[in-house]
């Protein structure tokens with residue numbers, strides 16, 4: 001039916017692209033009738049309710065008589081989106097982006113099936129709106145933009161109540177939770193309760209990329225106060241107006257919350273997002289051996305960066321084992337930068353182990369106070385493994401600045417996770433011209449756009465055309481003249497977190513191990529062909545995120561099975577999972593991915 005109704009070539013392409021994932025829609029059980037259904041975005045079909053359903057569900061007379069098809073609704077939405085693009089021409093980028101977010105958000109609030117379908121089909125255009133970078137702007141303005149709640153809010157005032165509060169969530173089943181305490185939203189700092197936007201955006205990506213069922217995802221804000229004085233003084237601010245809890249008080253809230261969600265949904269996968277570094281590592285260590293959870297900023301980012309770094313080795317025409325020889329300068333010693341270095345060191349050990357040599361790396365770590373050495377006062381224990389000994393610094397000293405380090409080290413890769421826009425300035429980029437690499441790489445991974453350490457245009461201009469470039473937020477490719485294009489990669493954890501969550505869920509993994517994350521990163525790295533590498537491509541197009549996520553999910557699932565951590569999911573037991581070939585488990589993953597189509601609604605009284 002869907003196929004014969006399609007009118008445009010674009011529609012045809014859409015259907016083909018996802019035909020492998022589309023399943024015949026089974027019925028959805030609904031426990032409400034009439035106008036209550038129209039108010040519920042999970043079930044609402046607007047004017048597309050067929051007559052039989054209008055009769056069955058008490059909708060007759062509540063809708064205009066004409067029945068509009070899903071495809072017509074889809075086209076009408078896209079038309080209004082395009083006309084908004086025209087009508088906002090000439091306005092500031094920020095207000096255009098917010099207008100686009102509003103129109104998508106209104107659809108999200110009204111009709112989830114249509115919302116997720118347009119999101120999946122147009123992920124390249126819409127990801128920058130519902131996710132990085134616009135989601136940053138949305139979080140900054142969340143209190144003013146607020147119209148209706150989404151997800152759950154647990155605050156410091158709810159201490160002792162969380163175990164009962166958790167049952168206020170209407171869905172019996174939750175598969176995926178993204179939780180933030182709002183303390184470090186992208187590179188925008190402490191945004192308090194307004195950080196809920198980031199959890200919502202990540203879960204939208206889960207639905208679009210991993211096919212998580214939107215009825216079973218839950219964004220959560222843990223409001224433990226904010227140290228952002230501007231917010232506290234903002235009359236519109238919707239969060240607690242108190243300093244952030246710290247120390248044992250903070251951990252007591254976290255523990256109570258984790259116990260509550262684990263009690264109600266013991267099989268749910270939990271993603272920690274945008275926690276400040278101080279708590280990011282500590283909470284990861286505290287819960288990762290007890291529940292199925294991971295920290296996206298530490299672990300998801302690390303996997304994506306590692307995949308890109310392995311691509312950078314290939315781009316130099318070197319074998320992957322040469323990763324151990326790479327000189328990598330990392331600017332930013334926070335949760336993301338340290339996560340990347342930890343995983344890179346594990347990779348070095350693995351390669352060295354396989355070749356019977358002593359693992360040794362050439363990684364340099366810089367924070368806001370410059371090069372980190374063993375002489376650093378109050379050296380952070382998490383950064384200590386990467387701090388240089390005096391003899392190893394090639395004339396550099398404690399606190400040497402970025403340009404000094406780049407000049408001296410002549411790194412193969414310069415990678416930024418500092419949260420500070422523009423620190424890869426002209427001087428630093430020009431110093432990269434002296435890189436020892438035949439193809440230097442610049443990863444400006446901080447988000448959102450203005451926080452990128454450098455723009456791609458500046459990187460190609462100042463380092464030269466012969467580079468690999470990646471940024472955390474999306475940028476257009478760079479026109480290098482004479483028909484040449486400087487390819488811009490998006491090194492964003494969105495390539496991995498959906499697959500990590502999906503693989504963990506579908507295997508029923510008890511916990512998420514380093515090896516499962518490694519499998520995810522390797523899977524992503526192997527996605528790119530030599531020909532693509534030659535064109536400067538390190539990551540596949542966001543357009544194929546659903547296919548990539550299925551593969552990554554399968555890699556994670558298979559690793560969970562290999563480590564005997566898979567307890568199974570639904571009717572798929574651990575024994576069945578163990579007996580599956582790689583192809584069979586990939587098929588299982590794909591079949592389990594939710595795809596938005598209107599399913600028949602069946603009333604259960």
Ligand SMILES: NC(=O)c1ccc[n+]([C@@H]2O[C@H](COP(=O)([O-])OP(=O)(O)OC[C@H]3O[C@@H](n4cnc5c(N)ncnc54)[C@H](O)[C@@H]3O)[C@@H](O)[C@H]2O)c1
Pocket residue numbers: 184185186187188276277296297301304331332333334335336337366367368369416417418419420423445446447448451471472473491492493494
């Ligand atoms: N692309 C991605 O997928 C991705 C993933 C995670 C985080 N990020 C981005 O990375 C950034 C950092 O995140 P985080 O969680 O590590 O933050 P963080 O606050 O934990 O760490 C920031 C680090 O940068 C250092 N820094 C500050 N100014 C600097 C300077 N001038 N030079 C060098 N270092 C400097 C700080 O000292 C600190 O070590 C954010 O902008 C975030 O959006 C991107």
Ligand SMILES: O=C(O)C[C@H](O)C(=O)O
Pocket residue numbers: 131132185186187274296297446447472492493494
């Ligand atoms: O949210 C993103 O776009 C990536 C990452 O998780 C970040 O914190 O910047």
Ligand SMILES: [Mg+2]
Pocket residue numbers: 186273274296297
């Ligand atoms: Mg993040």
